Amino acid sequence: MARFIVRRTLGMIAVLFAISVIVFLIFNVIPNSDPAARIAGKNANPALIARVTTDLGLDQPLPVQYLTMMKQIFTGELTSYASSQNVVEQIWKGLPATFSLCVGAAVLWMTLAVVFGYLSAVHAGKFTDRALTVLSLVGISMPVFWLAAILLYYLSFKAQLFPTSSYVPLTKDPANWAYHLILPWITLAVLFVGFYSRVLRSNMLDVMNEDYVRTARAKGLGERQIRIKHVLRNSMIPVITLFGLDFGAVVGGGAILTETVFNLNGVGLYAGQAIGSLDLPPLIGVTMFGAFFIVLFNTIVDVLYAFLDPRIRLGTAAPA
């Protein structure tokens, strides 16, 4: 087990290194203009551009530029030249809102996906199944930001059921924290409910034909018990793998749209505003943060899996 963890950690560091190189290439090398002028932002003047050039070592060879950029990110010196704000500090400030949004949405989407997927599989081919299939297809076909805007307009503005904006810290007022987050949670969850319920449905239909389910039935177990203990439980494995990947992806950038529309001052809103003002240093920071979180989370899921299923750490089977 220890060897597996070491191996995965080394793999994680290699992927992070590769990602950091890509981020560096995207922001400093690929585009066809002076990187210093781009990083300086909209109000760039020759003096500022010169400062950016020395700060980030942009007159140095590429490997030195890369090291300077990494040093700025890891020592927390990376600064937005347009807003004079420290990027790393701003990302830290945004974390509570982002995590509140993502954790709540994740709880909601897993619960609903299990309920919908289960009902769909149990009533396969019947009206409930068809209705849920149509609903989930509509769910995965909707732009997240549009759903957010529509919910805001009809439920907050017209019906006045929910507050229209911003984040209330959990430590300050838990009831208001939840009240302000209900619509964002629903928005972010809809897409995943659509996916996961469909994946769960097809897994359950596969598992229902397994020999051990027939055995359970032959033993005289009740249909309900078979469905929940044997079928549902075994069908959850691939869904949980997906969850590991998607949760990482949502925290690491997937929430940008939801945060932007609902004006939740998390990491995503910070990135969204930076795009609006074409301010690159925050985007460099958020991209690195997002990628880091995703890779970290994937590694944790892998290790947990290996812990649960010895075949994986011994390399005899691929993860489900």
Added chain:
Amino acid sequence: MGGLIGEVEAPGEPPLPVGVPAEELRGSSPWRLAWMRLRRDRMALAFGVLFVLIVLVCLAAPLWADHVAHTGPNQNHITDKVIRDGQETYVVAPDGTPLGPGLHGQFLLGADQNGRDVMVRLLYGGRTSIFIGVIAALVTTVFAVLVGLVCGYYRGWIDAVLSRALEVVWAFPVLLLGIALGTTLSLGGLKIGSLVVAGDSLWIPILIIGFVYVPYMARPIRGEILALREKEFVEAAVAQGKGPIRIMVSELLPNVASTIIVFFTLNIANNMLLESSLSFLGAGVRPPNASWGTMIADGYQTIYTAPHLTIVPGLMIVLTVLALNVFGDGLRDALDPRAKIRLEH
């Protein structure tokens, strides 16, 4: 947010369509069998037709603009007046509220803040959104097939290097990668050798969207090729003296065609969603080009006074993407009922 995840079971004989007389099935090609299965899936066909209709209507945008609305997609009418309910009304009221939808040739779906005809913009925006979706899907398909074939056929170090590269792009969240590329490239444009693309060109979002989805399609194709390569027919082709390229193109490629077709269809849907998200955030289509995503981005500024500017283009995205998803689902069931390809955002 991921992208396309594909997981394809070992190729085998798909079940025959039910309810078709056995004589009719005898000697039918797999494509014919697939068509028979698809024909029975009314829902998928209906949505397929819907998509074609949406495309045709958007292609006819200039007709509507010239003969019904008598205005262009970027033409402002801020100070103009039109007759509504027998009264002269400003296209954009002095308080900034634009005209709402009404049953008139001009301004059928109302106007936006700049007094532009929403219906005309919607049709032209649809052309942009669908064009980006389809062309980006082509870009993805070409690269993914190339990488998948080369990795799966040659294996060894080529496969190792390309697969690692795909994994790194895979580890990147699609939206973040799109934003990072979209923002930097729109600032300076793109220059690769003698190929220069301006920052506000539609090719920037097309190339970005096409690029970020490559791993999601290349990995399952590579997996299938790896399995197919062990089959006897490849051995037979080698024994006949066929070269690697001929084997890849004429022996292996036809065997993954059904996977490619299904991925391509579902990929267009995903591309359109990504395009709208990037455009909404300002990292996608650049003005003055209209796309459904940029229309929502503009309209959202005034959602409380003019909600139609947000609702209408969004509904079009939902309808188009839904049509593609349902049709793609049916196509997959028809072409390869045992395959498990799924889309993820």
